[in-house]
Amino acid sequence: MTSPRYRRVAAAVFSDMFKWSLWFFSILFVIHLVRVFWLNGDTNQIEGFFVFSQYSVNIFMLVVGIMSAYVFMSRHIQQGVSRKDSYLGTALAALALSAFATLVPLAVNGLQHLLAETISLPVELDTVSAFETTGGWFAAAIALFLNTLTFFLAGWVISIGYYRFGWIAGFGFIALSFVIFGLNDYLWKPNTADAMEWLPYNPLEANFWLTALGSSVLILLLFSLMRLLTKRVTIKM
């Protein structure tokens, strides 16, 4: 039986990640407002917050992932937490952060949708078409959740690569992250995945749930890889 120590880890790690994400979303929201009111390029229609934030949210998750091995792992082991509990706690916190980072853009987008109907904005906000490719907001939310988690894991894998094997082998882990991003693009961005164009099949156009399943398998593989890489890792002093 796993002890509740991993829950203590998850609570502390999520609390830190949550604070970072509040900063991140506050800044992103201000930028979005600037875009809507001042830098709207006199176009008729600009994207709602959900679409606007997707790329940035993924990069944010990548950065949080990159920080994870260095900020959290050493701290845990030094406080007498086992590698397994540190791993489980951080993984749980990452799941929670991904959920939060999905809900915020979704909620803000929803509010924008309601607001756009009641007040007059300088530009028209497109708060709907984002959900067309996935067939609804729920599926879009699942897609964003899986994407954010994949980006977090890519960052986490890079950071453990550097932490454990040093900077030369660390480059190998950056190369690995490109493979991860390539696979993720193949799954979620059928028309832009140049690296994977040799693959014959176009998952997202075929079936959303099949894509989500493929994405989940990739995530599970990355979680397993992280466990293998942290299982007996030597802690830097």
Add this chain to the structure above:
Amino acid sequence: MAASVQLNHVTLKFKKFEALKDVTLTLEAGKIHGLIGRNGAGKTSLLSLIAAFREPTAGEVFVDGSPVFENPEKMEQVAFVYDKDYKEETEKAKKLIALASHYRPHFDMGYAEQLIERFKLPVNKPVNKLSKGMQSALNVVIGLASRAPITIFDEAYLGMDAPSREIFYKEILQDQEDHPRTFILSTHLVSEMDYLFDNVVIIDQGTVLLHEPYETIEAHGVSVTGAAQEVDIFTAGMKQLNEQQLGGTKSVMIYGNLGDAKRQEARAQGLEIGPVSLQDLFIHLTEEAN
């Protein structure tokens, strides 16, 4: 709460370099153990194994009879305080103390606050903005207040001024009386800390040279003090570790035990026989080993 430590034929290699060579050692629960050795002797390597920061290349490390590596119950019992690099630590000192209290089951926040007061630790400052001495004080506060059954201080006093070090030593003794645990104090400030130790482990080049209760250390040698000329005559031909002279009075440290006859002879000559200092013994043993 105190726990014991056992190392069973432990070897630790870094590529071709052997940091620890087949070390077998038991550290009794509830005692203050002094781990002394020269720079690079293997002290920190040994301690990092006890704290499960790494695995030994060969052999086993036990806490209370169970392997410590990746054993959550045992790892939780070990607090390893070392000279940590805080260059990148932008969190405030109070956050790190709060984190320790979050993870350490026996953490005593009241005691931590008392220590913060004693060391005058500015807890609202980011840790990387604290002076070296204050960073060490922070480590000491966390280590002491964690009340981990095995508390390891690896040269935790670095950068601390003499009054702060004195507070540190006094707190160890006081807290050991109130809440006994197993302390391992690694140091090369031997003469300053030797009075703290119940047991002494001297380590050199990855091997244990001596492991004994502090009281029996004196059996390894004596100090002979008296009139310089008398002392010179009395100690001629004996293995001298160190000598000090003040005016006409001289004190010489001798390696090896004096027989009863020799002790009586010394007394008859008005010479004073005292214990050998751990520092002199340490210097002698490590020089001999080299």
